[in-house]
Amino acid sequence: MSATMIKEFRLPDLGEGLTESEILSWKVAVGDTVTLNQVIAEVETAKAVVELPSPFAGTVAALHEEAGSVVEVGKPIVSFEVDDAGAPPSAVASSGEVASSEVASSEVASTESPAESAAKREPNLVGYGAVVDKSGRPARRQRMFAGAPEREPVREPVPAVETVRAVETSAPPTVPSGPAVEHERPRSTPPVRKLARDLGIDLELVEGTGPGGLITRSDVQEFAAGSQAQVSVPEPAPAVVVSAERETRTPIKGVRKFTAAAMVQSAFTAPHVTEFLTIDVTPTMELLTRLKASREFAGYKLTPLTIAAKAVLIALRRNPTLNSRWDEAAQEIVQFNYVNLGIAAATPRGLTVPNIKDADKMTLLELSTALSELTDTARSGKTSPADLTGGTISITNIGVFGIDAGTPILNPGEAAIVALGSVRKAPWVHNDELAVRQVMSLSLSFDHRLVDGEQGSKFLADLGAILSDPATGMTMI
Missing domain, CATH: 4.10.320.10 (E3-binding domain)
Incomplete structure (x- = not known):
């Protein structure tokens, strides 16, 4: 009969160096038997709601945090009783007694090769836990998000933590009573x-x-x-x-807390400039009606946002400086040769800006599908951290709230954001005669460190030209 041991699961860093998460709900209770990768909890980071899979197959021994509590990354949240058959020799038995093989293992640990050490790492949320060296310094690691460009510099996350470890029986740390010694x-x-x-x-x-x-x-x-x-x-x-x-x-936490901090940082870091343009979008609305009636787009959700998103992508080809970011640390301007199009989405948890990866390579049909999936996922609160990072330019559709124009704040790390106003019928001079037309106002905010007034004005003029006459877009491709 194999013995059992207790193992703790520590809250992992769920993306972008986030320091804490809120446990929304537990999907298991003490005494439940769980399988590997079974969802055990639903947590909310500062960016999204994420389902946590179990790193072990065994029995839930204890839940260390209650639903609704905010937990720091690296803090134990659940303990499992697992079969120690095949477990690493450094594990501690559930009785609290150290196996005799553990002593021998610790004596030869320093002679292990990196490959052998890596083989003993245990699975966590995103693969395998980091190896902590004898000096107490965390091992460096690299994280790649889905769709993230290879040319982006690797970001240093918050101190890496061993996400899963065996429970240790040690005395509590003592607080030094003497004066602190100078150190890092x-x-x-x-x-x-x-x-x-x-x-x-x-x-x-x-x-x-x-x-x-x-x-x-x-x-x-x-x-x-x-x-x-x-x-x-x-x-x-x-x-x-x-x-x-x-x-x-209402407590300020989760998505709303992150959004507030990001907007303050953006507003007081990037010098914002906002320009406005009011245009006649009657031809675009007529095109939208024809596309909805066509066989190719039957069953697809087409809105003015779909056409506007495609127009933004076309205008960027002629004005690539708006698809860039300011790298303060390296003192460089990074111009993206791809477009991850962010779409601001109002959700019950607050404002989020998920983005469509490589949107510039999509057809109108593909873009329509991606927009529908993005907004549905955002409203359900299930957007993944990867979809909330790596954006290069954004659109916010304030027209759905009946607003004509505004001064949108840049999404941090981006050079521009376009606000789409509501489409209204208004008197307009058309073919030298006064007529009732469908009119829309466009607002463009941009980072004046990256984009000159001329470049921003040309982009906005190109965007307006495409939406005023969609056929014009053919000349810009």
């Missing part, structure tokens, strides 16, 4: 550093219990609780009691 900056995340500043705590004095010595939020809170004699925290001002019927409070 303590490893922690921005939210943890802010918390330490708010509490007046020097991170040099805090012992990190996270992977590789990472200082976590709980480390700072425990240090503060044990240092009340040295740390003086001002008493909060008396709260003003307001009836619950007079106001509603």
Whole structure:
């Protein structure tokens, strides 16, 4: 009869160096038997809702976090009771006693080759866990998102964590009592550093219990609780009691928190310029009616956004500077030779901007399908992190809310965003006569570090020309 052992599953980094996620719901309970890759929880990152698969086949021994709690990356969220047959010798038995083979394994660990060490890594959400070296420094890793260009520089994520590990029985860390010795900056995340500043705590004095010595939020809170004699925290001002019927409070977290931070960063980093153009889109609306009636587009969802998206892609060919980004670290302008077209989508969880990869290579029919799938997925809250990263230019369709024009804020890392106003019937001079036509206003915001006024104006003029007369687009291909 094979023995069993307890293994913990730590919350992994679900993309773009995110530091925390909220557990929306558990799909399993203590005592449930699970299979490998079975969905065990649904979590919300700052960008999307993601289903977490089980890295083990076994029995759920404990759920360390409740639904609705916000958990830092690298913190244990669930423990499994698994069969230790074939398990790595470094595992710890469920009884808490270390197997005798573990001692021998630790003695020869330093002689293992990289290939042998990699073979002992255990599966996690995105493949295999990182190997942490003896110095406590996390192993470097590279992450590639679906559709991400190979020419993009590899981003350094938040400190890598061993996503899955055996439970260790060790004494709790002690807080150093003497003065801190000068050394490199303590490893922690921005939210943890802010918390330490708010509490007046020097991170040099805090012992990190996270992977590789990472200082976590709980480390700072425990240090503060044990240092009340040295740390003086001002008493909060008396709260003003307001009836619950007079106001509603909603925690700022998840997608809305990320969107707010991204918009503030964009607004105060990139010098925005916005231009407007009002055009007669009657020919475009007539084309849309004909396409809907055609056999080729039967059953497909066609909207003014579909035609406008295609027009944006055509106009970019003549004005490629709008399809670029500013690399502050390298002091370079990166011009993309592909288009990942972002579409701003209002969802119950907040604003998201998923993008269509390589949209410039799609036909109108393919673009129509991609737009429908993108918006349906976004509204259901199931957009993957990969679809929310790597955008090169975006469109926001404010016309669906009955708005004529606006000054859209750039999606971070992009040089331009187009806002489509509502299509309205209005008096218009057509063929030197006053007539009732279908009119739309276009708004273009761009980063003036990357795009000159002339380049932005030419792009907007080309876009307006195509939507005023779709046949004009044939001359720009």
